[in-house]
Amino acid sequence: MQINSIIPAPFYNRDVVQVARELIGKRLVRRSDAGLISGIISETEAYNGSQDLACHARAGRTARTATMYGPAGHAYIYFTYGMHWLLNVVTGEEGYPAAVLIRAILPQEGLDLISKNRTGVGREHWTDGPAKLTRALLIGKELNGINLTNSDSNLWIEAGVPIPQDNIYVSSRIGLGKTPEPWLSMPWRFRISDLAFMDKP
DNA sequence: AGCACGATTAACT
């Protein structure tokens, strides 16, 4: 893939909800020791500032959430449920804590590597969850804070395939537990509703 | 210093 197709920093230095919507269809690329692994982003969620009670930054700036306060276009990767790593992209002005959770991708390159990283799991479930895709792409704490707009990084996001607005399904975020309203119902989850276009050669 | 819980997953009944 061409270096010049990497999404530049200004794309991320905007409203987190808008970025979450526009990340649908972009290509997430991981360069591992074994080779390239990539997939089209098919599901995202926006987490918007310390006032958003579903956002980790609700507790203010801590060692864990520090990257969310950093520059847009960097990766915020955190550990949860004692075993899972989740990948987010920092958005907005430096100092404002907001990020987009990458919830699912559609595998494109490095299928043999993904298969290896997801042994015992059916192809349809290789990367259809936020912790599944980080396992498939070998993403962990060592990539926390990495610049996703830098061609020297081992993780970046490229221009992918255009997704029409009417093929993006909007709903409320999931897995938020006891998060109170209105945050629980904010329409900040985006996903491709019709995957038929992927089946074309 | 101790504790409850989580932006989940996979394996159950």
Add this chain to the structure above:
DNA sequence: GTTAATCGTGCTC
């Protein structure tokens, strides 16, 4: 539909 796995983080004592 239900639940165990598993541990860093942030809050309470």
